[in-house]
Amino acid sequence: MAKNPEYRDLFAGALELMILHSLRVKPMHGYALVRHIQLVSDDLLHIEEGSLYPALQRLLRAGLLESEEGTSAKGRPTRIYRLTREGIKHLEHEKFGFETMFDGITRVLAVSKA
Amino acid sequence: MEWVRRLFSRRRRYQDLSISIQEHLEEKADELMEQGMSREEAMQAARRAFGNVGLIEERSREEWIWPELEGLRADLKYALRQLWKHPAFSLTAILTLTLGIGANVVVFSVLNALIVRPLNVSDPQQLYNVEHKQHGWYTQSYPDYLDYRDRNRTFDGMRPTIRSVPHSPRVKRSPRTSAILLPATTSTCWAFSLCWVASFTRTMSMGRIRPLISS
Numbered sequence: 001m002a003k004n005p006e007y008r009d010l011f012a013g014a015l016e017l018m019i020l021h022s023l024r025v026k027p028m029h030g031y032a033l034v035r036h037i038q039l040v041s042d043d044l045l046h047i048e049e050g051s052l053y054p055a056l057q058r059l060l061r062a063g064l065l066e067s068e069e070g071t072s073a074k075g076r077p078t079r080i081y082r083l084t085r086e087g088i089k090h091l092e093h094e095k096f097g098f099e100t101m102f103d104g105i106t107r108v109l110a111v112s113k114a
Numbered sequence: 115m116e117w118v119r120r121l122f123s124r125r126r127r128y129q130d131l132s133i134s135i136q137e138h139l140e141e142k143a144d145e146l147m148e149q150g151m152s153r154e155e156a157m158q159a160a161r162r163a164f165g166n167v168g169l170i171e172e173r174s175r176e177e178w179i180w181p182e183l184e185g186l187r188a189d190l191k192y193a194l195r196q197l198w199k200h201p202a203f204s205l206t207a208i209l210t211l212t213l214g215i216g217a218n219v220v221v222f223s224v225l226n227a228l229i230v231r232p233l234n235v236s237d238p239q240q241l242y243n244v245e246h247k248q249h250g251w252y253t254q255s256y257p258d259y260l261d262y263r264d265r266n267r268t269f270d271g272m273r274p275t276i277r278s279v280p281h282s283p284r285v286k287r288s289p290r291t292s293a294i295l296l297p298a299t300t301s302t303c304w305a306f307s308l309c310w311v312a313s314f315t316r317t318m319s320m321g322r323i324r325p326l327i328s329s
Contacts, residue, residue, distance in 0.1 A: 029137060031142065077137065
């Protein structure tokens with residue numbers, strides 16, 4: 001899903017984490033979500049639609065998100081996704097797990113040659 | 115009615131998904147049009163960038179379908195693992211089920227034979243099979259049968275038959291035959307043909323005719 005600059009795939013759960021965090025900041029529709037992640041990552045991350053919509057459905061099914069009727073910036077009908085209370089709890093839990101993992105990876109990579 | 119609610123809820127989800135994707139394409143096309151593309155070109159480019167819309171919709175819908183099947187598969191695997199880990203319990207459960215199913219089959223077979231599909235005669239309770247009291251044989255000699263038939267004052271009628279070969283034309287020539295006493299209330303019994311008797315005997319061989327012990 002992360003195409004720019006080297007077409008490297010994200011690890012499992014990263015897309016869901018970013019979706020949940022972005023929607024916690026502000027409820028959005030699908031296209032706005034793609035643009036938001038692209039913008040805040042300074043164009044480093046491009047979300048593929050082929051991954052986004054299945055991920056959204058997975059999160060909806062798990063009860064972490066809910067959708068409601070709304071309109072886009074251009075006034076067209078769409079569906080706005082927002083976090084549920086369960087989604088907020090899940091996000092906090094996942095963020096802690098990811099931060100621990102990143103911390104571990106960073107420490108391992110920080111070790112210089114003997 | 116939970117499944118009806120879920121069915122409609124799922125349809126609504128699918129509709130929401132289509133609306134979201136359509137809006138996504140439109141918004142992407144708007145952006146491209148702002149860069150100078152025509153509407154048609156912009157929509158084509160948006161679709162290319164999005165990928166196979168039908169496939170992505172299908173993959174998204176599958177998120178609602180597969181977890182249920184996956185859950186069922188996981189439940190089955192867990193159940194089999196538990197059965198394997200506790201052989202005594204498994205054996206008891208299997209035996210209990212076997213006995214239970216067996217008992218049900220027997221009860222149903224009896225009820226089916228007696229109540230659901232009764233004999234094709236007006237009063238099956240009045241049918242008797244003549245057996246030897248001394249020998250415990252199911253069969254009679256043919257001369258005995260002739261004696262019973264000629265001296266019969268109790269039953270409406272009597273027919274010889276061979277149990278194992280009910281349709282055999284050798285019935286009357288057989289040295290040992292069973293005899294069926296026809297019910298007193300069944301006046302049409304006299305009109306039975308040999309074939310009718312034979313088929314009648316076949317039902318008897320299924321154990322529906324009460325034995326009448328002769329000395």
